[in-house]
Amino acid sequence: QKEVEQNSGPLSVPEGAIASLNCTYSDRVSQSFFWYRQYSGKSPELIMSIYSNGDKEDGRFTAQLNKASQYVSLLIRDSQPSDSATYLCAVKRWGAQKLVFGQGTRLTINP
């Protein structure tokens, strides 16, 4: 079982709709969770971090964490074509020095 799993997609969403991206992780002592966006040919950029159970909102983005079920999700409201990218989920274990990344989900927003 991979430490961090994401559906590789592609996920196609019409413009203006809500895009839902999911990530599951295997290590119960995971502490910190991050979502990165990566445009084709570019390096990943941080969108959001979340550390506690529940929802965290930042503009059109909402991260949701459920430690009991070991999943973290990212919702993008009012999706725009500029949101088309690969979204990477990353997890940091308690006491660890490194982030473990999922394979990424490729999201396409259709005008």
Add this chain to the structure above:
Amino acid sequence: SQTIHQWPATLVQPVGSPLSLECTVEGTSNPNLYWYRQAAGRGLQLLFYSVGIGQISSEVPQNLSASRPQDRQFILSSKKLLLSDSGFYLCAWRTSGTEAFFGQGTRLTVV
């Protein structure tokens, strides 16, 4: 503010040639430094990380090595490149308790 510099942006090298990629961070002290590799259409694979000068942890046995001669300098090297070393190489930094931030990346093609 903190910035990370990574160079070169692109590199084409013949099989069997040496490699040296350099990454430097500005605006922070004693960062954790990371080298990731991303194969085409794939997720991020952690290669090496360092928590201090001269301290290197290797994640995957391979044809590469890393060094940290100064606090904010991280170098990825190879004595003889293989075709399988092609990929997108990313340097990242983080400090304790924070997320990771990436450099612009080096796209390496071994021919």
